[in-house]
Amino acid sequence: MKSLKADSLALPGIAHGFFGRDGGVSQGIYTSLNCGPGSKDDPASVTENRRRVAQHLGADSIVSLSQIHSPLVHAVGADWKMDSRPDGDAMVTATPGIALGILTADCAPVLFADAQARVIGAAHAGWKGALGGVLEATLGAMEKLGASRGRIAAAIGPCISQHNYEVGSEFRLRFLEAEPARVAGPETLTGNVRFFRESERPGHYHFDLEAYVVARLKSAGITAPEPLSACTYPAENGFFSFRRTTHRGEPDYGREVSGIVLTN
Numbered sequence: 455m456k457s458l459k460a461d462s463l464a465l466p467g468i469a470h471g472f473f474g475r476d477g478g479v480s481q482g483i484y485t486s487l488n489c490g491p492g493s494k495d496d497p498a499s500v501t502e503n504r505r506r507v508a509q510h511l512g513a514d515s516i517v518s519l520s521q522i523h524s525p526l527v528h529a530v531g532a533d534w535k536m537d538s539r540p541d542g543d544a545m546v547t548a549t550p551g552i553a554l555g556i557l558t559a560d561c562a563p564v565l566f567a568d569a570q571a572r573v574i575g576a577a578h579a580g581w582k583g584a585l586g587g588v589l590e591a592t593l594g595a596m597e598k599l600g601a602s603r604g605r606i607a608a609a610i611g612p613c614i615s616q617h618n619y620e621v622g623s624e625f626r627l628r629f630l631e632a633e634p635a636r637v638a639g640p641e642t643l644t645g646n647v648r649f650f651r652e653s654e655r656p657g658h659y660h661f662d663l664e665a666y667v668v669a670r671l672k673s674a675g676i677t678a679p680e681p682l683s684a685c686t687y688p689a690e691n692g693f694f695s696f697r698r699t700t701h702r703g704e705p706d707y708g709r710e711v712s713g714i715v716l717t718n
Contacts, residue, residue: 455487455510460609462680463714465569469511470714472563472611472682474692478503483704488694490557490709491539492520504555504711513553513715519543521557523582527575527595530554544577544592548599553715559694560686562613562667563712566592568601574714579610579667581625585632589667590674608671608679611712612693615685616651616662619697623657626650629666686710 455478457471478487479502484495489503508516517530519542526542532549545554546566554576556563561580567573577583577592593603629646636644649666650659664681671679686693699707 455506457510458611458682458684460565460611460680460682462607462678463565463567463609465567465607467572467717468567468569468574468714469513469717470565470567471507471511472565472684472712473507473710474612475694475708475710476692478506480708483699483706484708487710488708489518489555489711490559491518492557493708494706495708507555507711507713508553511553511713511715512717513713514551516553516555516711516713517545518555518557518711519545519578521578523578523580523586525583525587525591527588527591529595529599543583543588544575544595546573546575546592546595546599547716548573550716550718553713555711555713557709557711558611558613558686559696559699559707559709560614562663563611564589564592564608564667564671565611565712565714566596566606566608567714568596568605568607570605571600571602572716573599573601574716576712576714581661581663581666584663584667584670585629589670593674593676603675606676608676610664610667610679610681612682612684612686612691612710613663614687614695614697615664615683616660618685618687619661619663620653620655620658621661623659625661626659
């Protein structure tokens with residue numbers, strides 16, 4: 455089993471990993487480390503895959519949510535029901551041994567840690583959640599557990615790259631309305647327009663989700679968020695991808711997991 459690591463999260467007392475699709479037991483279109491209970495995969499295979507991820511992280515268990523592209527954050531404690539999956543898109547904890555798991559298949563997983571305060575967080579940042587404030591909500595929830603924003607490290611895991619993320623004009627307009635373009639200097643624009651470039655198809659654009667997440671984190675006070683710049687779309691990269699599945703006309707898709715845990 456392999457996972458990508460972020461240098462910024464190589465911290466004492468914390469283990470993390472951005473996992474791909476290798477090292478599990480699922481078959482067919484879910485081969486092999488599908489960790490998504492919401493998929494149509496064999497539930498027993500998903501359970502075993504998640505157990506392997508928890509073991510790899512040195513965690514007692516791994517928890518995740520029923521992700522709904524929202525800014526809703528849950529605080530996970532020792533009383534958390536480990537088999538529950540409430541609606542939400544981010545989790546925070548100060549309890550050792552519980553791995554916070556974010557499921558993705560093109561959206562951006564973001565892992566957070568304040569090693570000094572022993573507080574961690576994890577967020578599912580698709581375009582809608584990022585635009586709606588899930589990253590800022592996660593940071594606020596970590597602060598309630600004792601974290602200091604100036605100490606929090608954050609890393610953005612595998613997600614779809616700008617080259618492979620084509621969107622329509624209505625999508626772009628949502629972002630421009632949220633933060634209009636402003637002239638910041640000669641030939642320099644600020645605002646959300648900078649995350650889009652024109653596509654070869656008229657009325658279409660390529661959106662840079664990873665860069666947008668980085669910018670939101672910086673605006674929220676994270677000085678050096680770390681993007682891993684791993685694209686989920688090409689099959690040879692070893693990730694599940696909703697967009698690739700859609701383009702291929704496949705009936706369903708697996709979900710990779712990104713996890714972080716406070717070690718005992």
